[in-house]
Amino acid sequence: xxxxxxxxxxxxxxxxxxxxxxxxxxxxxxxxxxxxxxxxxxxxxxxxxxxxxxxxxxxxxxxxxxxxxxxxxxxxxxxxxxxxxxxxxxxxxxxxxxxxxxxxxxxxxxxxxxxxxxxxxxxxxxxxxxxxxxxxxxxxxxxxxxxxxxxxxxxxxxxxxxxxxxxxxxxxxxxxxxxxxxx
Amino acid sequence: xxxxxxxxxxxxxxxxxxxxxxxxxxxxxxxxxxxxxxxxxxxxxxxxxxxxxxxxxxxxxxxxxxxxxxxxxxxxxxxxxxxxxxxxxxxxxxxxxxxxxxxxxxxxxxxxxxxxxxxxxxxxxxxxxxxxxxxxxxxxxxxxxxxxxxxxxxxxxxxxxxxxxxxxxxxxxxxxxxxxxxx
DNA sequence: TATACTTTTTGACAATTGTCAAAAAATGAA
DNA sequence: TTCATTTTTTGACAATTGTCAAAAAGTATA
Numbered sequence: 001x002x003x004x005x006x007x008x009x010x011x012x013x014x015x016x017x018x019x020x021x022x023x024x025x026x027x028x029x030x031x032x033x034x035x036x037x038x039x040x041x042x043x044x045x046x047x048x049x050x051x052x053x054x055x056x057x058x059x060x061x062x063x064x065x066x067x068x069x070x071x072x073x074x075x076x077x078x079x080x081x082x083x084x085x086x087x088x089x090x091x092x093x094x095x096x097x098x099x100x101x102x103x104x105x106x107x108x109x110x111x112x113x114x115x116x117x118x119x120x121x122x123x124x125x126x127x128x129x130x131x132x133x134x135x136x137x138x139x140x141x142x143x144x145x146x147x148x149x150x151x152x153x154x155x156x157x158x159x160x161x162x163x164x165x166x167x168x169x170x171x172x173x174x175x176x177x178x179x180x181x182x183x
Numbered sequence: 184x185x186x187x188x189x190x191x192x193x194x195x196x197x198x199x200x201x202x203x204x205x206x207x208x209x210x211x212x213x214x215x216x217x218x219x220x221x222x223x224x225x226x227x228x229x230x231x232x233x234x235x236x237x238x239x240x241x242x243x244x245x246x247x248x249x250x251x252x253x254x255x256x257x258x259x260x261x262x263x264x265x266x267x268x269x270x271x272x273x274x275x276x277x278x279x280x281x282x283x284x285x286x287x288x289x290x291x292x293x294x295x296x297x298x299x300x301x302x303x304x305x306x307x308x309x310x311x312x313x314x315x316x317x318x319x320x321x322x323x324x325x326x327x328x329x330x331x332x333x334x335x336x337x338x339x340x341x342x343x344x345x346x347x348x349x350x351x352x353x354x355x356x357x358x359x360x361x362x363x364x365x366x
Numbered sequence: 367t368a369t370a371c372t373t374t375t376t377g378a379c380a381a382t383t384g385t386c387a388a389a390a391a392a393t394g395a396a
Numbered sequence: 397t398t399c400a401t402t403t404t405t406t407g408a409c410a411a412t413t414g415t416c417a418a419a420a421a422g423t424a425t426a
Contacts, residue, residue, distance in 0.1 A: 064318065076310070076311060077311070109300070116299030116300050116302075117299050119303050120299055120302050120306060123306035126310055127259070128260070130314060131260070131313060134247070135247065137317075138351075161402090161403070162403070162404060163403080170320050171383070172385080173403090174404090175384070178405085181405080325413070344373070346374090354413070355415080356373090356375095357375080357415080358412085360376085361413090
């Protein structure tokens with residue numbers, strides 16, 4: 001789901017209200033937008049650059065989510081539940097990030113319930129995207145998942161380390177390297 | 184997410200309005216609530232019994248979602264997008280199902296925007312559940328996924344065919360049978 | 367109970383993916 | 397450019413999971 005053009009989703013007058021809550025910041029590569037073990041209060045919109053959510057399993061670093069221009073990223077295991085997060089959110093390039101406090105978004109919806117509808121529409125899309133990703137694991141082999149990723153998000157291939165892409169697809173870097181060799 | 188007790192989520196006065204939209208029906212085992220190739224207009228709440236969403240990949244039947252008492256099920260690839268669905272929704276037992284038209288739900292929200300908030304809260308939960316399921320594939324082996332399922336939803340084990348559980352976990356029935364033998 | 371049908375298990379083997387170590391290639395900074 | 401560092405590839409081998417066919421176990425119904 002691409003949020004670069006909110007006007008496709010949210011009416012203009014409401015969009016400007018949301019935009020007033022956004023804080024634009026520039027960070028350099030490797031900066032952590034969010035650190036594991038803390039509660040995550042924010043949602044990040046990548047305006048320029050690229051970010052990933054990852055965490056450690058048995059010492060290994062596993063990428064859960066990747067967001068590039070126009071996409072959202074946050075520690076999803078914390079921002080709704082308000083539990084401490086197991087995730088880190090890291091920038092893979094120097095990036096421009098719009099930050100929104102989830103609390104501020106909730107207050108906005110309290111005050112102006114007409115925003116609720118657009119939050120729902122966004123969540124519907126995100127939910128459907130999640131369902132698609134689950135399907136990938138159910139129906140496709142490692143090679144097919146990689147091919148599908150290239151088709152859907154070709155810009156990631158040259159901007160994200162192979163190891164991150166591999167763990168995002170649920171395989172090892174070595175396997176992905178071999179998959180790539182035999183097209 | 185369990186919807187048997189809506190009162191935990193939705194205030195009572197609104198819950199009753201939603202309940203008035205629900206149509207209760209009894210179906211027997213193997214009935215298809217939804218057939219692939221058609222647009223899905225409904226969301227189903229399983230009150231008694233058990234249902235699964237599945238579809239065919241290369242002749243093989245793959246289970247995408249399983250819902251038992253208090254859980255929702257629908258053809259998620261269709262009900263939001265209004266595209267023709269690839270999914271079937273099938274009952275695995277004689278069941279009591281509450282059916283709600285998604286259009287009716289949308290009209291209700293148009294008329295009474297105070298419902299939007301609860302739809303959003305529900306979607307937030309569903310989204311977080313989807314994220315959990317994706318994690319399962321990223322971090323856990325077949326055996327671990329099965330152990331996690333037993334822990335989270337033990338009641339499914341004796342009510343759903345091994346083959347359905349296996350494809351839901353992304354493995355073959357033979358592999359699951361062997362996993363079960365070596366605890 | 368006997369029979370037909372469905373579901374689960376097992377065996378033999380193949381294919382896929384993982385692990386560990388090291389080499390090669392690419393990248394970045396001095 | 398050179399050197400150090402990071403990333404990607406490769407090799408040898410192991411572990412996991414899949415495939416196909418058949419047997420065994422379980423279930424439903426006459």
